[in-house]
Amino acid sequence: MSTLIPCIIAGGAGTRLWPVSREAMPKPFMRLPDGESLLQKTFRRATGLRDVGQLLTVTNREVFFRTLDDYRQLNKGGVELDFILEPFGRNTAPAIAAAALHVAQRYGEDAQLLVLPADHLIKDIEAFAKAVDNARQLADEGWLVTFGIVPTKAETGFGYIEKGPALSSEAYEVARFVEKPDAATAQQYLDGGLHLWNGGMFCMRVDSVLREFKAYAPDVLAAVSHCLEHSQVFQGKQEIHLELDSTTFALAPDISIDYALMERSKKVAVVPCNLGWSDIGSWEAVRELSPADANGNQCNGENVLHDVHNCYIDSPKRLVGGVGLNDLIIIDTPDALLIADAKRSQDVKYIAQTLKRQGHDAYRLHRTVTRPWGTYTVLEEGRRFKIKRIVVKPQGTLSLQMHHHRSEHWIVVSGMARVTNGDDEFLLDTNESTFIKPGKTHRLVNPGVVDLVMIEVQSGEYLGEDDIVRFTDIYGRVPVDASKN
Template identity: 45%
Template sequence: MNSNVVITPVIMAGGTGSRLWPLSRELYPKQFLNVTGDMSMLQQTAARLSNLEHSAPILICNEEHRFIAAEQMRLGGFSHSGIILEPVGRNTAPAIALAALQAIKNSNGEDDPLLLVLAADHVIENESAFVDSIKKAQKAACDGKLVTFGIVPSSPETGYGYIKAGIKSGDSFSVSEFVEKPDLETAKRYLETNEYYWNSGMFIFKASRYLEELAKFEPDILYVCKQAIATPLQDAEFIRIDAAVFDNCPNESIDYAVMEKTDSAMVVPMDAGWSDVGSFSALWDVSKKDNNQNVIKGDVITVDSTNNYIFSGNKLVSTVGIDNLVVIETKDAILVASKDKVQDVKSIVSKLHKAGRTEQKLHREVYRPWGKYDSIDCGARDQVKRITVKPGEKLSIQKHHHRSEHWVVVSGTARVLNGDRTIIVTENESTYIPLGTVHALENPGKIPLEMIEVQTGSYLGEDDIVRFEDRYGRS
């Protein structure tokens, strides 16, 4: 088969990035953050495909992240051939199965798509080496092999799984074995042999071959995925699968489900400055440093401080005499951690979750498809938000059972449905929405609408919203 066949990228944009808390939150995880440049990690993943002949990629993400993913692709100028929404996370084997089935459907049965499976939260410093490795892997993939990319290790890393290479065939090797994350001494032995590579979680193979091997080793996964995507709901650019069916899917990674069992696994080495940025120490490794080996982001002043990762989101952060620390400041949380212990940040997230706190789930500033809001202040029976509505966008027609709202326009123009009347509210004007009144907010202008919302009532949660009509499919 022609090794120059066009590739269909599959970008997996799931995950919560809990080890990068408080920058990464459940509803705005690391793949959507600009932590390593001017673009988000998702946008960087899409951008590095530009030197590769490919069709429009398929995205897979959590349903709660759909608007963020779509908006970031649009803002970056990247096309796609659909965003598959997972109602629940079921790991990589089912996610890739859904993408393979959708890719075959998109081809109308005329081609057997060659899938390039990528994660949306990886850093690749040498994009030409990245593309070169993919081109080397294409022949084996077109010949029916399931090819993974093994990262040439630069250190005895204990945070990654490893792949042992076997017999060489062209530019690829057979996979001798997959091994779990080793201890330090074992990792050092792996490095000395030159036979082991870091497991990148990136793959290239024909859609049909992956589905064949999945049917052989994990038929229940394939059965559920076929049923879940058999009659998808097409909502604009989103592909909604059957949530009740997919909920029964086994939770399995592609490594455990297929790659460790198949006799068709191959590995192609990749030496491209790769990192999965799985912790703040990894983020420090790939970031630009000052003369004292500090990574500085935001408004930061340091004195006699070395080897630190310091991030200021809003306030001045100053340090004196610290070494090897991570200091993160956001609007609602501060993290101080030893750079050697950052793998344990996820323990903080777990404690927040058990305590029923919201800091692990969302930022104080929350993005919505129509814009964003920032919860400025909150009391027992009152809450103040700063709301930004993008030009031409409209919030849902809704009402509340437990709160009333007072809106003050700071800049821009608001078209407000307030009960049975529609009014225009401009700068320095206000309107009052009584409890139980049907209302809606729209920005009919050409500039962002900025307004202050004061809520009062017995319950101020975001789930006290009854939607009657919504252009974003949330009613």
């Protein structure tokens, strides 16, 4: 059988799971009750399949280092990590076209591409592996194979796949793809037994999918091929990543793989499966992962409740008191609080969309922001000042940089810092500090083997994160990056 290359597609902002899921820390990085992220669970699922030695991931370049962090915690077997980094999202058809062209060049056109969304949950790993084996056999016969989830309820939030003639006892031709139905139609689908939930997973040989792109979406294939010709490949210590050129990638049509290929191709098959699958698409789906107490409540964090029933309360860092509540979802984060009717959890996306239109930081960032060298947390800010807690990983290095409008005072809380301040370079130990004037080049390095924790006090007329001139950076970030450090 052909070489199998799992391809994790990590895109989208997960707006229905705001305020935990945000553009710069989207849904795949959400921690589930067992402590693992959805991305990590997808990694385990993909690399646990037979004969997998390489893993391809298509994701936004802004979350590349966070993705590496999640993978490295699990990659004890030394699976080769291969990345395609998008400058921005253009939907799944360009992402899969880029993956197919990249795999064809690196592994050959007879390789099989197993496309997996990064933010879905599958509980039955054995059933998943069996479904993949069935799909691989069909893929080697030239079929584009999708995985149809056997429905357990009349769900109006998913697209459906209608089964056609049987290809085997385990698979069918696809008669058609169906958009999200109304409640009555969804019930007919459930009762009729011909329809499956569209799980957005695919298995296909590279030569087959490229053939179908040429036939049904040549504009997508041409645009992505042109983009790859202008893109650069970088070799890291444990991974390879292809960084897509932003100018040419912007020319690719913004279209899903379903619209571009699957609804048009005559060679699409479906493998029905019971996987314990969930797309974790709303807070109602998240709450189903935790057992309820005697009052039907599911709570994470300290709380005092009186006459509260059927509520989901997630507040890991702050005490919640509740009186006389019923059927509510309450999600508390350091900078945003969500209170929603549990029956309308799908509508949380309207909050996120409004914040995006307003240009509000709560759409894009958490108070704690991940960077390749570690994290920073805004503790407090006001007119002319901002206070941050900075954590630098062992051997982490901030860029050599300069600010026009602000000064910075660094105080080491724990660990050791190597500091460049103008022409001087020196070590700072715990409880020591340094002051950096506006216009002075500076750099912060953690030379130790434990985290470096610092407090940074910024002062000046303008404290925006775009007041940065970056000179050198070991992580390959562009000098005009408008993010902190």
